[in-house]
Amino acid sequence: MFKYFEPNRIFSITSKAPKYVLFLFVIVFSIGLTESLILSPEDYKQSHSVRIMYVHVPAAWISLGIFSVITFLSIIGYIFKIRNFFLISKSLAPSGLVFNIIALVTGSIWGKPTWGTWWAWDARITSMLILVLFYIMYLIAWRIYENDTKVFKITSIITILGIVNVPIIKYSVDWWNTLHQPASINILSKSSIHVSMLYPLLIMTAAFALFSLLIFLMKYNTELIKIKNKGLDRL
């Protein structure tokens, strides 16, 4: 099954896909911006500041999702010695880091009018900050170590340690008394968010997912060409 993930097979697809993904992203993002900035209603308590949710929440979801995927691929890649899984993980990391930073900064901007402070060391904010550090460690490890075996091992260890933080981020609002409100959207039970706010949120999440796919494809192609450059040196 893993032969379908061979770079030679998928490069023909990944090299052509970015322009279509970019086109789709621009359309979905434009709709998302119109919905979230103009069409969606203001909150009865938070007024217009609630609109920050439409960038803050999808960014946090995507950064958590990307880190979980990176961990899964690193573990599977390490067990079955699939080099391409590490390449995919490495290509996902930049957008994961940027989404994590966006979640922290927009959260801070949201905090000022809502809580009266730019920053608080509450459980969720602190655990999100720790996730940024894991992303940075992961990317630095790829820059520092040139030996493949060593970098695969070290990045796998970083992701395994970092993934412990993911459920802490998710459940921190339930486990501890924090400034953050409990989750408004539940997959298994009824969500407390109104549908007029849920739609823009889902559209923006789709746009952010498309953007991370675009960055992933571009980065993955770059990494493949880098490998091929090394191959030409050996000829």
Added chain:
Amino acid sequence: MINEIFLMNGYGIYVWSAFAFTIFNFVLLYFIIQIQYIKEKNKFVSKFGTLNSKRAAFAKSQSINKEILSNTSSI
């Protein structure tokens, strides 16, 4: 109407700066990754140009190399 969109009952500065920060990061990341891509691709093309005909023919026999060379437009 326009005033309401920009000022948002005094919350406009927070809302617009959050969206502006997000879009700025998107644009920045996109161009950084694109520059890296173009740099690697140009390196590949110039390295390929220095190969002798035998090695070039061997390298071109690999489909992925052919794909990189044929796809000369940027992302």
